[in-house]
Amino acid sequence: MSVLIVGSTALDSIKTPKAENPRLLGGSASHAAVAASFFAPVRLVGIVGSDFPKRYLQLYRKHGIDLAGLQIADGKTFHWAGEYEVNMNNRRTLKTELGVFETFQPELPASYRQTPFVLLANIAPALQHHVLDQMRRPKFVIADTMDLWLNIALADLLRLLKRVDALVLNDSEARQLTKEDNVIVAARKIHKLGPRFVIVKKGEHGSILSGPGGLFLCPAYPLAKVVDPTGAGDSFVGGLIGYLASAKGGIEKNLRPAMIHGSVVASFCCEGFGLAKTTKTTRAQVQQRVAELERMTGS
Secondary structure, eight states, X not given: OOEEEEOOOEEEEXXXXXOEEEEEEESXXXXXXXXXXXXXXXXXXXXXXXXXXXXXXXXXXXXXXXXXXXEEESSOOOEEEEEEOTTSSOEEEXXXXXXXXXXXXXXXXXXXXXXXXXXXXXXXXXXXXXXXXXXOOOSEEEEEOOHHHHHHOHHHHHHHHTTOSEEXXXXXXXXXXXXXXXXXXXHHHHHHTSOSEEEEEOGGGOEEEEETTXXXXXXXXXXXXXXXXXXXXXXXXXXXXXHHHHOOSOHHHHHHHHHHHHHXXXXXXXXXXXXXXXGXXXXXXXXXXXXXXXXXXXX
């Protein structure tokens, strides 16, 4: 089954203590779409400017990503610049230039509106609502969010939670949303706001799934070297929903292996700047790491 992914498409300038790479393909939708494309057909909805490099459009197409929903507008593409510290857990934003993304209104082609699996990647909750208003009974909807929307668009986000099947957020955002220090208690509170499934990301320590069947602890694939963690969370959820769209059986049955697959795709993301490593990875390499991770955990 196909996956619809709506989010930011951007140019990222990334600096680490060892290297600096300007204007790489980035954005939540870009990372998630490439990750999902390992498993299922992907339809991408986003916006770029007239300055967006053609080689990046070709890169999307190389992964079989449908670009009928990608708007190309006069102006500059969303540009983000950030710098990481030595341990890669801390970063600071150096520059944010919204460009054409500032006026983005996601409009779905008619052929997209019956897509069964939907990922509302990290964009304003009002835009996520706008996407769902155009959909026709999707089978499964995952929403991603961040602390910015908790600060400036909380009412919209709370309304959105009643419309989605799953929410993905990191542990600090779960605490901010629920005012609970304990992540497990926080997840229970989030269930009461709407989503049947809550996935809390914990970076290098993996993620936690809370759902009707209880808890599942998903480890991160262990890496000896992290080059650039930008987009790892988006790659995780993209790989997750891509796997769900490809798997037979019920959602709850498939969510745990989907998280394992998402964790593995995220590991490839961290091994290169931007999407450099992910776009050179093969499905066979993904499956090899999945088998390794399953052996490591005894699952």
